[in-house]
Amino acid sequence: MAAKKMQLKLSRVVQGNFRLGVLRGVGSTTGQYSLDTPGCLLYTHLGTVPHLTQDTLHTLKHLPCVSQVTLSAIAEHQEVLDDFKDGFRDFAGLRDTLLYCSLHDPAATCPSGYTTNKTVSVWGSGGRIELTVTKFMALLKTVQPDWYQSMADGETWQSSTSRKRVRKSVDRTLTHLDECLLAHQTSPELEGMEIFGVVEGGDILEERVRSAKETAKRPVTGFCLDGLQTGSMDQVLRTELITAVNRELPEDKPRLLQGVGRPDEVLACVEAGVDLFEGFFPFQVTERGCALCFNYNICPDPEHTVLEQDEVKKQVVEMQPNADVNPEDQTQMTAFEINLKEKRFQDDFGPLVEGCGCYCCKNHQRAYIHHLLVTNELLAGVLLMIHNTVHYQGFFSALRDALANDKLHVLKRLILGERGAQSVTKE
Template sequence: MAGSRMKLELSRVVQGKSRLGVLKGLGRTGKHSLEVPGCLLYTHFGTVPHLTQDTLHTLSNLPSVTQVTLSHIAEHQEVLEEFKDGFWKFAGLHDTVVYCSLHDPGAPCPTGYTTNKTVSVWGSGGRIELTVDRFMALQKTVKPDWYHSMADGETWQNNTSRKRVRKSVDRTLAHLDECLLVHQKSQELEGVEVFGVVEGGDILEERLRSAKETAKRPVAGFCLDGLQTGAMDQNLRTQLITAVTKELPEDKPRLLQGVGRPDLVLACVEAGVDLFESFFPFQVTERGCALCFCFDISPDPERAVLELDEERDAAGETKQNGDVNLDHQTQMTSFEINLKDKRYKDDFGPLVEGCGCYCCKNHQRAYLHHLLVTNELLAGVLLMIHNTAHYHGFFGALREALASDKLDLLKRRVLRERKDLDG
């Protein structure tokens, strides 16, 4: 495998951990880049849920990296093999970088199906078992710009034994070595980057072993797995990430799987994470909710914050913020408003005052409420436009805060309602 073209250039590191920079040399041509901290574009089979390519491109500043998952692609392997030109062309993903991961971060993944030789993914037709050979055959068919190696990620439940965690680390390293062996001999994967997966459940020494060993391999970056929302509390997550990132090379990106809530993103960036998957706006959309939290760090955002606070108090929303909760996919958070609520029936304001997205510029909350209660498909389209724009706007504010020493201010803005809650 030739040396990696992908390179992380850091412009500053705040308090020894939070990293601001640009990931350069992405894609086969190497002309794409991605700012960090940043997030990927979340898709189902190459399409952002609810949106067509045209509606998607009403949004500006979209990330240059599109995430696709084998859980959506594996069952279409024969069609893609016949097509021959790779998934990006098949799905019309021109001028974007394709990153292929194993599981869909926005969907629950059943456990208990991993063996020494296989991992399983779930498509619409049920379970598909992947050996390393089949996994690598899929990568050759998909022809992504980068993918993460096959991994045993089934140790994120709290009661996993130390023995099982150790086995998961051993298996994941063995899978990585096998994947690299096939990769290096494969013409189809020339110029494609591999990310190694760091496992280890909630056991610090296994996490460190996984990180150190993975860092010895010729990988372009690292996926931190088994730390997703619902798996552990944030203090433990921070502790483990902080320890792991110390063992990883400075010039390679760290992608965290399965964490999307804004407060958790902030904590993980402070622990040294660079990249996130952006499935959170999709989950919020599926609940019939709109993201509505403040990340304005300009000189006088007090009014905006007060308005948002009043908004939430008036809404009397249930604020569910528990982190260790395996049903987290369906739980509403304090960062969103529930537009199915009757109080929005006569609310003729935009979803978020001052938001420049198509939905907020053209439609009122009352209209969204109407679409939701009558089960109109347009509700999902408009909510997804707003939620995607709001979420990517938050990442823009996060980078700006790191550049201008305003991270504490941003945290106060984003976490304001959490203090009221925890107080």
């Protein structure tokens, strides 16, 4: 296998686990890109950020240089891509971005019960597609990503999964990784691409540690931490498992956590040593007709900071749903967003977030977005996705600034509100 170019250069480690750094040498051809960590990838569906054209997307600043594409969406189009021959990036007309290829879409539900010792299944619009290692690697030759995750058995995130099934998941995933590495080493078409090993283990500490130790022995560039997604387990247990896993992983290789995007959970997982996240959360918020509306502005002026915290309390009150909200939205909404479909916004002529510099907040009001939503206008999704993407990327930038400038305690107070630092370890 060709020598790895990608390497994580840490500039600071805070409180033993928070890792501030830069992922350098990213890119299968020139290695010219770099990605600041902690950070997140750009979520796409078939290479396109939902609701946004490429021209609209590129009006946004400070986007991550890596876009995530999923085999679950691409696999059913393999024949077309094979005929095209020049890879998915050129096929989708992407520019100024690198590609990370994962198995599953983090914003979609993946049915369980279809993994075997020889295959994994992905789900596209046409239904289930079963992948052997041979088919999996053939797909990667067609897609030509800059890096990709290995095949894995990730069907053990439910708390009811037996220890025997979790052990089998770890064994299968390691076997898949060995087979993928062998195919990678013998395929000139994959030269220059990077492979991430997948750490499984459900909610069983011993299996998590075993999976991490064994995966770290393989010649992988980084690690995907799977089966820890939102809703799978309590945050305290997730933090414990991630911390234990990361003790077994090399410091100079990135750790990508799958399926976690909520800001408070991101903070806790970064504290446990995670470097990268999938960027699907803004899309989920947009699909709910909601706008991200949490405060992450770190200010050195203590009086100004108090005023900002008062604004957070006000927003928390605003976020309480009323009787007009669809019950499904109530179960899905988080404390970091406001539902613009609520009637109270029909006469609210303020921006989505005061002081936000995105196109939506500079040019439109909450009342207009409410109107677009209740009349089912497609422009609602466009404007919300612009704001939510900018706001979410701003959060990660603030997180890196907080780590660099000893302001982490301030950011925790802003993100967690009156809960202080209860969801993450106190300083």
